[in-house]
Amino acid sequence: MTDQEILAGLAEIIDEIAGVPADEVTPDKNFVDDLDIDSLSMVEIAVAAQDKFGVEIPDEQLKDLKTVQDVVNFVSKNS
Amino acid sequence: MTDAKILAFGGYQPDRVVTNDDLAKIVDTSDEWIRSRVGIQSRRIADDDETVTDMAEAAGAKALAASGLAPSAIDLVIVATCSPIVPMPSVSATVAHRLGIVAPGAFDLNAACAGFCYALGTASHAVSAGSARNVLVIGAEKMSSWVDWTDRSTCIIFADGAGAAVVGPCAENEAPGIGPVVWGSAGDQASKITVTGRTGAMQQDGQAVFRWATTAMHPVALEACTRAGVTPADISAFVPHQANLRIIEAIARKLGIPRERVADDIVHAGNTSSASIPLALSRMAEQGRLQPGTPALLIGFGAGLSYAAQVITVP
Numbered sequence: 151m152t153d154q155e156i157l158a159g160l161a162e163i164i165d166e167i168a169g170v171p172a173d174e175v176t177p178d179k180n181f182v183d184d185l186d187i188d189s190l191s192m193v194e195i196a197v198a199a200q201d202k203f204g205v206e207i208p209d210e211q212l213k214d215l216k217t218v219q220d221v222v223n224f225v226s227k228n229s
Numbered sequence: 230m231t232d233a234k235i236l237a238f239g240g241y242q243p244d245r246v247v248t249n250d251d252l253a254k255i256v257d258t259s260d261e262w263i264r265s266r267v268g269i270q271s272r273r274i275a276d277d278d279e280t281v282t283d284m285a286e287a288a289g290a291k292a293l294a295a296s297g298l299a300p301s302a303i304d305l306v307i308v309a310t311c312s313p314i315v316p317m318p319s320v321s322a323t324v325a326h327r328l329g330i331v332a333p334g335a336f337d338l339n340a341a342c343a344g345f346c347y348a349l350g351t352a353s354h355a356v357s358a359g360s361a362r363n364v365l366v367i368g369a370e371k372m373s374s375w376v377d378w379t380d381r382s383t384c385i386i387f388a389d390g391a392g393a394a395v396v397g398p399c400a401e402n403e404a405p406g407i408g409p410v411v412w413g414s415a416g417d418q419a420s421k422i423t424v425t426g427r428t429g430a431m432q433q434d435g436q437a438v439f440r441w442a443t444t445a446m447h448p449v450a451l452e453a454c455t456r457a458g459v460t461p462a463d464i465s466a467f468v469p470h471q472a473n474l475r476i477i478e479a480i481a482r483k484l485g486i487p488r489e490r491v492a493d494d495i496v497h498a499g500n501t502s503s504a505s506i507p508l509a510l511s512r513m514a515e516q517g518r519l520q521p522g523t524p525a526l527l528i529g530f531g532a533g534l535s536y537a538a539q540v541i542t543v544p
């Protein structure tokens with residue numbers, strides 16, 4: 151899967167769970183500061199990402215994934 | 230074999246209302262934060278001298294009155310609780326005595342927030358097995374006495390209250406009113422919700438519990454539907470443990486149950502552990518939000534970790 155495909159899939163998930171329009175989900179965006187996504191929504195996003203990409207994102211890891219690009223990198227590296 | 234059904238509900242909450250703004254005066258939090266993360270606007274907290282037993286008695290009395298049964302008709306009393314001040318004597322024997330129920334079987338059951346569904350399943354089994362005819366099932370909690378009031382991650386969530394149901398035998402040829410209970414546990418995650426030591430306070434790994442509840446509970450709820458011979462589309466009321474509105478909404482979404490059928494008692498009751506399901510049911514019954522004769526889906530989940538679900542027929 152290319153980074154672009156992961157980004158598109160992630161944007162879909164974030165739209166569904168947090169109601170953030172997909173075109174706002176760009177790599178440099180910070181989840182908390184830019185997209186107003188809280189820690190519980192991050193858990194839901196992680197679970198949905200696991201279903202979609204087959205990559206488990208444990209809670210311990212989640213706190214280090216601060217930007218959209220961080221998640222794309224993590225999924226890319228572990229898939 | 231005699232099948233069991235629910236005859237009536239009853240609920241009780243302490244008078245004292247504690248708002249989010251009240252909590253913001255004692256811990257670093259805000260009304261906005263609590264509403265958005267947990268969904269609670271206010272909760273009830275018992276006074277120092279009001280006990281789990283007092284609240285259990287009040288809810289039990291209401292359910293008994295609503296059932297139309299005399300106290301003498303009850304032969305088993307089960308109290309689900311994880312927050313009594315002392316481990317003995319049981320809450321149930323004292324409550325039975327205070328309600329004028331003479332010499333019933335009486336025991337407390339601890340499956341934390343899943344307790345009511347465990348107790349309801351056990352009551353149903355007792356009726357089916359012939360070891361009891363009518364059972365008073367109560368969930369009662371004084372969570373406030375086990376909360377660290379300086380811990381903003383837990384003290385904003387938990388609250389006090391009690392709820393009860395009277396369980397009795399179905400008439401001949403009447404369909405079972407309490408479906409098979411689907412229960413289980415995940416002891417490998419025991420450390421996620423704990424009280425450490427006799428003077429310790431509740432601690433919870435909120436994020437881990439949120440992940441577990443939003444991923445592992447909807448299959449359990451679905452299994453309860455399957456075993457009762459219904460689908461989520463048939464469910465007229467979904468009453469999950471009132472843990473956190475975000476968890477409730479996530480499970481309901483995964484089951485495809487529309488919001489107007491989902492209990493949201495947590496908004497003004499807080500998380501009352503084993504009391505939350507019967508408390509929500511009794512309030513929904515009072516408000517005419519339950520349709521008699523239709524299937525309602527219950528699921529409790531919490532410390533243990535443990536969980537239980539069943540479909541009931543609304544009395």
